[in-house]
Amino acid sequence: MLDYDKEADAYDASRGGEARAAAATEAILGLIPDGPSRLLDVACGTGIVTRRLAAGRPALRVTGVDLTPAMVRMAGGRLPGAVVRADSRRLPFRTGTFQAVTSIWLLHLLQDAADVRAIVAECARVLRPGGVFVTTVDKAAAHDVGSDIDAVLAARPRRPAQDAAATVTAHAVRHGLRPAGETTFPGVGQGRSPRATIADLRRGWFTQLPPGEPHTEEFAARLSRLPDQDRPRPDPVFQVRAFTKPTGH
Secondary structure (H helix, E strand, C coil): CCCHHHHHHHHCHHHCHHHHHHHHHHHHHCCCCCCCEEEEEECCCCCHHHHHHHHHCCCEEEEEEECCHHHHHHHHHHCCCCEEECCCCCCCCCCCCEEEEEECCCHHHCCCHHHHHHHHHHHHHHEEEEEEEEEEECHHHHCCCCCHHHHHHCCCCCCCCCCCHHHHHHHHHHCCCEEEEEEEEECCCCCCCHHHHHHHHHCCCCCCCCCCCHHHHHHHHHHHCCCCCCCCCCCCEEEEEEEECCCCC
16 A cells, blocks of 8 residues: 555645546535535545535535544645544544545555445444435546556456445445435546556555566556557546435434
8 A cells, every 4th residue: 555644745736636626526515415514524635625525515514534644734734623633443533423424535445344344334333313424436446447558457466346336335234324326526637648657556556566576567568568658548437425324323
């Protein structure tokens, strides 16, 4: 996994910046009912989306939580006094505190299925009856857009997707939540180019291809032979699922 303390300063610029954050925010808010309430953004990262959630729905009282110190510092600069450093598997909030809980670009990072179960359980726990949990699913698959880059990388080793939609739905249902809608949004500015993909390979972006290993360099060599080395291929389209906690639960 990448070192997100080291990634923090360049994180937004390398992942679509404000344009991607705007697309994500629009999708998320479309799944959250209007009205005064509290929202928790779990694994808020730099706070680039968290800030937009607060601005886009002024009646929301938004709190961000993240484990990485550098991310917490950046998010805290965007939402002073509203960001907490904590482990998403053990949220420091009382049961039923929030009307909405969001978890964007988190579950796909986890390698241990038990961690995914724990995070979904915690998100369900801190959600009030009638509230909505919103999360991205199938993130890695979204990057496969049918390009020549994807054709080269098709044979790469992959780890099981812990954020598969069916898996996340099963965890949510197990903790008393019900499916309540879905949508998509474009990963604006995240279309891969061959040259950028080679750089990502060599810095450990693809977790099953460690930097410096011969197999990794084989993929890099094949990518280097593709045409239009700096032309981005199509942007990914991310999937978002919503789940509600029934009243009386």
